[in-house]
Amino acid sequence: MTARTAGRAGTDARIALSVRNLSKHYGGAIALADVSLTVRAGEVHALLGQNGCGKSTLIKSLTGVVIPDAGEVEVFGSPLHMPTTDPHTRGIAVIHQDIGLVDSMTVLENLGINARYGARLLSPVNVKKERAIYTDLMHRLGVEFDLDAEVSTLSPAERALLAVARAMRLMDGDSTEQLFILDEPTAALSKPEAARLLDLMRRVADLGAGVVFVSHRLSEVMEVCDRATVMRAGRDIVEVKVSETSRAELVAHMLGRRMDDFFPTPPAFTGGPARLMVDGLSGERVSQVSFSAHAGEVVGVTGLAGMGQEELPFLLFGEDSPTAGRIEVDGAPARFASPTAAIRAGVALVPGNRLRDGVWIAGTAEENVTLPVIDRFFGLFGIRTKAVQQRAFELMGQVDVSPNRPDYAMAGFSGGNQQKVVFAKWLQLEPGVLLLDEPTQGVDPGAAKALLNDAMVAAAAGSAVVVFSGEHELLAAICHRVIVLHHGQVIAELGRDSLTEHALLEACEAAPSEISVAA
Numbered sequence: 001m002t003a004r005t006a007g008r009a010g011t012d013a014r015i016a017l018s019v020r021n022l023s024k025h026y027g028g029a030i031a032l033a034d035v036s037l038t039v040r041a042g043e044v045h046a047l048l049g050q051n052g053c054g055k056s057t058l059i060k061s062l063t064g065v066v067i068p069d070a071g072e073v074e075v076f077g078s079p080l081h082m083p084t085t086d087p088h089t090r091g092i093a094v095i096h097q098d099i100g101l102v103d104s105m106t107v108l109e110n111l112g113i114n115a116r117y118g119a120r121l122l123s124p125v126n127v128k129k130e131r132a133i134y135t136d137l138m139h140r141l142g143v144e145f146d147l148d149a150e151v152s153t154l155s156p157a158e159r160a161l162l163a164v165a166r167a168m169r170l171m172d173g174d175s176t177e178q179l180f181i182l183d184e185p186t187a188a189l190s191k192p193e194a195a196r197l198l199d200l201m202r203r204v205a206d207l208g209a210g211v212v213f214v215s216h217r218l219s220e221v222m223e224v225c226d227r228a229t230v231m232r233a234g235r236d237i238v239e240v241k242v243s244e245t246s247r248a249e250l251v252a253h254m255l256g257r258r259m260d261d262f263f264p265t266p267p268a269f270t271g272g273p274a275r276l277m278v279d280g281l282s283g284e285r286v287s288q289v290s291f292s293a294h295a296g297e298v299v300g301v302t303g304l305a306g307m308g309q310e311e312l313p314f315l316l317f318g319e320d321s322p323t324a325g326r327i328e329v330d331g332a333p334a335r336f337a338s339p340t341a342a343i344r345a346g347v348a349l350v351p352g353n354r355l356r357d358g359v360w361i362a363g364t365a366e367e368n369v370t371l372p373v374i375d376r377f378f379g380l381f382g383i384r385t386k387a388v389q390q391r392a393f394e395l396m397g398q399v400d401v402s403p404n405r406p407d408y409a410m411a412g413f414s415g416g417n418q419q420k421v422v423f424a425k426w427l428q429l430e431p432g433v434l435l436l437d438e439p440t441q442g443v444d445p446g447a448a449k450a451l452l453n454d455a456m457v458a459a460a461a462g463s464a465v466v467v468f469s470g471e472h473e474l475l476a477a478i479c480h481r482v483i484v485l486h487h488g489q490v491i492a493e494l495g496r497d498s499l500t501e502h503a504l505l506e507a508c509e510a511a512p513s514e515i516s517v518a519a
């Protein structure tokens with residue numbers, strides 16, 4: 001039985017969310033044009049669409065972050081007055097990918113922060129009572145937490161589960177008039193971890209809440225959602241029953257055109273000189289890792305969350321310092337003291353967490369995209385502004401950034417379009433070694449294919465491309481071989497002939513003793 005068929009959507013007649021004719025423009029640009037959306041209680045409803053189609057603007061309108069120009073919203077039959085000032089009191093909770101937990105505090109302390117313990121100086125919190133309430137709530141949700149564990153010890157999926165429990169308590173754990181909006185919650189999770197979160201979403205819906213799932217991972221949408229609303233260019237295009245559609249149809253609605261394959265294929269690779277050689281590399285989470293990547297080759301690195309594939313790209317790029325081991329780039333020793341040294345040696349890293357590692361959010365797109373090469377634009381009288389603008393326009397056009405406005409601040413681009421700017425920034429360097437860390441995180445299927453295609457072109461031109469990802473379908477499609485990490489060590493290597501999504505998952509989940517590394 002799939003998660004979706006286990007649901008009880010259809011038996012609950014209440015409407016959790018009704019959005020009618022919502023509109024919003026930013027300056028001259030229309031972000032939402034007469035958008036309507038209906039989410040029933042007891043259902044998981046997908047909100048889908050290309051990067052920049054208006055999903056976040058819609059959500060932000062519900063929580064008061066954005067003030068819409070026009071439109072009406074009802075939550076469980078009562079009008080929502082906008083701008084919303086306290087969404088929690090109306091039973092609305094938005095759970096973002098960055099879920100705002102404090103690592104050094106315990107689970108209970110984190111839960112307490114948002115139950116406003118600090119504001120209750122005059123009537124101190126009854127810790128025993130809170131503990132009992134949370135234990136009961138988590139029991140109802142079917143999740144288990146040691147309330148005294150430090151949050152830093154939780155896996156990414158557990159952190160997301162905790163965020164859901166926290167939101168439920170905040171909105172009054174006993175009420176069923178709750179609307180959960182999960183904004184790309186699984187984007188950074190490996191498949192088994194994502195499965196736990198999807199399962200939780202289903203349970204929350206089964207308790208009678210309305211759940212909105214914003215995601216670019218359509219396989220998960222097909223698995224867990226009851227219905228989907230697809231937006232395109234600020235409009236709602238269609239509402240479909242997920243059981244009556246296909247992934248290809250959803251993509252066609254999103255893009256306005258059919259897309260036959262979701263991923264490009266790698267260029268033919270028959271061997272080439274090693275551009276990257278890693279020997280016995282160790283860091284905080286990886287231990288004795290050895291592998292190489294050759295000119296023209298696309299190598300994947302994967303593992304379950306926390307197995308070391310998150311740290312490895314930063315060790316290679318000079319952002320973190322290895323504790324042992326050797327790195328060579330094009331035959332020369334290359335333990336970089338800083339990213340600048342790595343870039344000089346022809347290594348580029350497109351990070352997955354663009355907000356933390358990739359984007360200067362206060363800068364313009366033009367400043368971001370030309371940052372690594374700005375010295376090329378110094379003339380007799382300072383920076384040649386026109387030339388910088390022209391170059392940024394060309395680069396952004398190559399990866400299809402929308403809108404192609406180099407003068408816009410990065411904050412004015414949707415998440416996926418920010419990722420495209422980061423891609424453009426690094427591709428222009430024509431790196432010998434291109435490191436891609438979760439390259440399609442938050443990117444719609446059309447743009448993901450285009451970005452990955454750019455990486456394949458780089459490989460065909462002689463770069464060694466290394467892709468670090470928990471998305472096995474992607475790795476199976478674009479890699480010549482994939483290395484699997486388990487507790488920081490390489491435990492398996494799958495060649496092109498044996499590369500399937502299923503084989504990768506099996507390799508990730510198998511105990512090291514069950515698997516041997518290919519010679």
Ligand SMILES: Nc1ncnc2c1ncn2[C@@H]1O[C@H](COP(=O)(O)OP(=O)(O)OP(=O)(O)O)[C@@H](O)[C@H]1O
Nearest residue numbers: 026031051052053054055056057412413414415416
């Ligand atoms: N603060 C802002 N100022 C100007 N324009 C903005 C601002 N925020 C969003 N936009 C524009 O509004 C449109 C809708 O953006 P929004 O972030 O809602 O898209 P999205 O569907 O959530 O995209 P993604 O999937 O990439 O997160 C985009 O064209 C974006 O550039």
